[in-house]
Amino acid sequence: MQNQSFDFKEICSSEPLGFIKPSSIMDFKDPLVKWIDENTTVVGYLSDDHNSSNPLEDMDGYGFIYTARDQTQEFNSVLGLDQYGSADTDLVSDHPLLRRRWVAAAIEAEEFQVYCQATAGCKEFSDDYYRGRAQRYWRENHDKYTYYSQSAIYDFEFSGRVLRELWSELRADRDKSIGDPDSVVLDCYEHGGCSWSLAGSGNQCRWDTSSGAGVWIPDSEARLEIDRRAKVYTFGFVDFTINEVGEKIWFALIEGQYQKGLKSKSPYFKQWSEAFAWLEQQGQTLKLSALGTKSEQQRYVRVVARRRAAMELAESALTLYNAWVNGDVYGTVVATLNRCNHGSWHVVDSESCWGYYGSEDSYSALRSDFDDVLADYRQRFAPEHCSHWTEPNAAQG
Structure with missing residues (x-):
């Protein structure tokens, strides 16, 4: 025919x-x-x-997105913020690190030194003296809070600074006491359409981009996948490039600390899963001791490896979400x-x-x-x- x-x-x-x-x-x-x-x-x-329908609501393993405009309470909670969008320092008021940080700050704080000088008969004031007074003051007053008398550590002006600094440090360290440690902050570009992206990675227009407009968090299935990927991403990461015919091709890189300062690169693969499997196989021959002490190893897994996995899953979720919001x-x-x-x-x-x-x-x-x-x-x-x-x-x- x-x-x-x-x-x-x-x-x-x-x-x-x-x-x-x-x-x-x-x-x-x-x-x-x-x-x-x-x-x-x-x-x-x-x-x-x-x-x-919203794919993130209907599909397991893609997590959720909370926006600062429409889900303010959830958004703030995920990031460890208070109802006003500021650092929720109540989250660190009982943290084990606070005592050490407060005592160290008190020794250097002029307002605490003035307090000590006004309430002591000692005429020779040294760091050791201020340290002793600070430790005693902490024991007697750290669990007291009043707006009407100077009987709690929070009545010193420097205490608020110590709390905020500790909050920032723990948030950067992905500490579980500060919001969701696997959360990923998002930007939103709106101009005729709507495009969500990982913070700092999308279209950064000074007029049309809202920085930190949303946050992605994993659901239970995505969190299990983060656990799985983080074990592999301790040794490197997976990335992609575009070949000469416009196709996405994947490769893996092994971190330099495992290669005496050099990075080992995999062949190119057509699928992400193939590059990930290559990295997983290479990781079986590598030692975590290259990262340093046990605490340094744990921090690397928590801050670097899990972060890689979370951002990768968040980006996959955004691909679906952007398609949905734009029809x-x-x-x-x-x-x-x-x-x-x-x-x-x-x-x-x-x-x-x-x-x-x-x-x-x-x-x-x-x-x-x-x-x-x-x-x-x-x-x-x-x-x-x-x-x-x-x-x-x-x-x-």
């Missing part, structure tokens, strides 16, 4: 009965077409999914059309599947669904009939 002409836009404009409306993205993508006989063709295309969600449609004697078309069969996020992934899914339908036709028709199927050029008009 000779190639048949097929004008997809013309058929869309005639809207055969039962024909699902194509997405406007099909103005830039070719439909998939296969002729069954001279009057019957199978066509695959994408249609807009107007009833899609980049589709259904795949594979329709069998029959042309009548007078030239008009009508739908004799149609299969659709909805909820694909992102045009590229959706188009890949369309190809798979299209092949499945053709495979069903091959089972129903004799092989010699199928051998005459052709693929005409789809006129895009």
